[in-house]
Amino acid sequence: MSRPNKADRRRENARREFAGKAWTAIVLGVMFLVVAPLFMRSPMTAMLAIALRPAGWTALAIGTALLALHYVLRRISASSPVEQAPPQRAIKSQDTKAAAVTAPQQTPSAPWPQATQQWSPAALASIEWRRFEAICEAFYAQAGLATRSQSHGADGGVDIWPQSKHMSAPRIVQCKHWLGKPVGVKEMREFRGVMASHQLQSGTYVTSSTFTADATAFAKANGIQLQDGAALLKLIGQRTPEQQAALLAVAYEGEYWKPTCASCGIKTVERERKRDGGKFWGCSNYPRCKTHFAMRSA
Structure with missing residues (x-):
């Protein structure tokens, strides 16, 4: 009316x-x-x-x-008949709504890593940590395993719980999306503590980076299977072209370059430091949540 x-x-x-x-x-x-x-x-x-x-x-x-x-x-x-709005105005309103639905995703003012057409180290480097976890989970799902994960909040050191009736014992997976920094023995000890809290003798640690020699030795002695970025890309390369394309679609889903707040589970927004004008990613719930990430260039 x-x-x-x-x-x-x-x-x-x-x-x-x-x-x-x-x-x-x-x-x-x-x-x-x-x-x-x-x-x-x-x-x-x-x-x-x-x-x-x-x-x-x-x-x-x-x-x-x-x-x-x-x-x-x-x-x-x-x-007397009710005066109707001119048709042009109604069409304009519909066009505005359609434009709002089909509007491209907002991109940061600073350069961001571009999507690649095939799997490579650059593909792993171009995505944020949540997309990396999604790739790992989809990888296990392609192998016929049922997976359970937690998108945000305290995960207790477990990112993925792969499950299968053919598995002799439960297994947990920890994913670490690091760039230019190897995963050290400190992270291995923490993961071993998580395994012990769940009374597990084996687990898998996946990273987009590499592992230090101490971390590799500790993992070998404590039933931790390691998969660095090169090993993960090799396993993905053994999948069919269709499966590889499906994993690539998971990697570049949505705003793949924009970090997700691990506490709130929402995308961060571009912010600017007052002291020097530098750009960084900050949680949308600031100041209630002060999670932030450095802004990577392309």
Whole structure:
């Protein structure tokens, strides 16, 4: 239902005022013709009541005529068609909505890693950590394993729980999307503690980077299977072209370059430092959440 515009409201107010004056005239006519004779019984007041009769009939006639005219105008206004908005405006509104739906994703002002057409170290480097975890989970799913993961919040050191009836024992997977920094023995000890808390003897640690020699030795002695970026790319290369393309689609889904806040599970936004104007990624829930990431260049 459309709301009345200002002109309609002004006309309605004028009609109400018109009707009010009509009823006022009718009331005056009734008072002069009926009420006054009831109280004017003395000879002098009776003569005054008789003198008021013409004025009473006149007021009654005017009020009745005005009231009739008011109802006629009201019927005409009610039966007139409602003014429709011009078609061009409606089409423009629809076009605006369509443009909002099909608008391209917002990209940062700083350069960002471009999507690649095939699997390579550059492909792993171009995505954010959440897309890396999604790739690993999709990789296990292609192998016929049921997977369980947690997109954000405290995960207890476990990113993926692969499950299969053919597995002799439960297994957990930790994913670390690091660039230019190897995973060290400290991370291996932490992961071994997670395995112990779940009473597990084996686990898998996957990274887009590499592992230090100490981390490799610790993992070998504690039942931790390691997969660095090169090993992961080799395994992906053994999949069919269709499976590789499907994993690549997972990698570049949505705003693949924009980091996800690990605490809130939402995409970060581009922010600027006040002291030097430098760009960085900050959580959308700031200041409640102060998670931030450095902005990588292409």
